[in-house]
Amino acid sequence: MGGLQVIVAAICWGTLGIFTTYLHQLGFDSVQIAILRVVTAAMMLLMLLPSLWTSIRQLSVGEILQLSLQSLIGVLGMTVCYFIAVNFVGAGIAVSLLYTAPIFSLVLAFFLLKEPITKKSFTLACIAVLGVALTTLSENFTLSWGIVFGLLSGVCYSLYGILGKKALHKHYPPTLVFFSSVVISAIALLLLPMTYQTYAKAFTMPAITWLWVMGLSLVGTVIPFFLYMSALHKLPATKASVFTVFEPFTAIVLSIVLLHQSLNGMQYSGMILILLATLLNSIKLPMQRHRQLTEVDTQV
Numbered sequence: 001m002g003g004l005q006v007i008v009a010a011i012c013w014g015t016l017g018i019f020t021t022y023l024h025q026l027g028f029d030s031v032q033i034a035i036l037r038v039v040t041a042a043m044m045l046l047m048l049l050p051s052l053w054t055s056i057r058q059l060s061v062g063e064i065l066q067l068s069l070q071s072l073i074g075v076l077g078m079t080v081c082y083f084i085a086v087n088f089v090g091a092g093i094a095v096s097l098l099y100t101a102p103i104f105s106l107v108l109a110f111f112l113l114k115e116p117i118t119k120k121s122f123t124l125a126c127i128a129v130l131g132v133a134l135t136t137l138s139e140n141f142t143l144s145w146g147i148v149f150g151l152l153s154g155v156c157y158s159l160y161g162i163l164g165k166k167a168l169h170k171h172y173p174p175t176l177v178f179f180s181s182v183v184i185s186a187i188a189l190l191l192l193p194m195t196y197q198t199y200a201k202a203f204t205m206p207a208i209t210w211l212w213v214m215g216l217s218l219v220g221t222v223i224p225f226f227l228y229m230s231a232l233h234k235l236p237a238t239k240a241s242v243f244t245v246f247e248p249f250t251a252i253v254l255s256i257v258l259l260h261q262s263l264n265g266m267q268y269s270g271m272i273l274i275l276l277a278t279l280l281n282s283i284k285l286p287m288q289r290h291r292q293l294t295e296v297d298t299q300v
Contacts, residue, residue: 088146
């Protein structure tokens, strides 16, 4: 049952690129779509506030500041970069570049957490780099910006888990990490006039706009998180992280079937190498690192 929950959660996360593309087609830019996702999801998560209030009150000023950094980089930064990448290179390539996150985690954890890089980890990183190189073949200069933002989304994605690990002690519930990471970004966005302009624009759009917004926030964010956290009570984090490989496969299949986005043979090969490196990375790393990387998966 736990494995099935993770698979369903990964499939839900894999729909993000599809909802993003549909909203792009309606005239929303990447920042506006990020606003719609984060703020709408935060509204849904406010129902958790009573149950988390005790834990929130126990947070120190330093932990709040680190959680804020985690939220603004790991959630808001990742969301904006990923949605920009989807707009430039399509959901299939964008999600593959997003999944370079565990490789960036190896490097960033070495500098920020002083965790050693093993020979196996270095080899997998090289495989992922080769995969990125193949994925970017046949891309012209305009599309190369999509590659840049796709890789930046992977960096932000990896920092979500690393910053969360530095910020929180073990006695804080994982639900608090997700709640704070979304809500803090939403609060920051509410300080911007663009947020209110975006929602005003959404209210003037066809009704189907809200179907895509709800899909982005509920199906692509809130539901998969709760499924994933429920699954972690039933199976080890190591196994859960392996099942999340269904996310990029879902995004790739949906982009081909629903959006008719085509890829060449080299790009398929590159995507396979990236996913293979990620999968082997999940299987080989120790449990402590797995918790860090699987925390990353709970944002998107």
